[in-house]
Amino acid sequence: MSFTIENVDWERNQSRLKALREHVFVLEWQLSPDSEFDERDKNAFHVLVVAENNTPIATGRLTQCGEIGRIAVKRNRRHLSVYRALFAALIDIAKEQRLATLRVNLSLDSVSYHSQLGFKPDGKVFMDGGIPRQRMCCPAERFPLPDVSQMH
Secondary structure (H helix, E strand, C coil): CCEEEEEECHHHHHHHHHHHHHHHHHHHCCCCHHHHCCCCHHHCEEEEEEECCCCEEEEEEECCCCEEEEEEECHHHCCHHHHHHHHHHHHHHHHHCCCCEEEEEEEHHHHHHHHHCCCEECCCCEEECCEEEEEEEEEHHHCCCCCHHHEC
């Protein structure tokens, strides 16, 4: 499987990013579109993974405060190589921006697993699109590939 990584901004690539996230989160996961897009999109760093035919197959964002999220991968492209490339690009951006700590919002079922990887809880449990989540953090230089099935 061949793909490329593109660092993109929201303003110029909003339609591509929205289409992919809507496909995964709104159509597939049945989440509300109101919870999928927020004011942090316009200032976040966005990554697109693009297939050989220039079709977006995955995306993720890194907010200014170091939160990695909105990881959306088309169902037929959910392979470890895609997730690794996506996270590597987001972590590279974090390092370029000198973000010392990275955060992810995880399902409650995966808190114990991620604690073993070196993540620490960051705040209280909260609701995100009707799903209870725990924000967890990890130093950027030691950030491992999280259990991507437990993220959004």
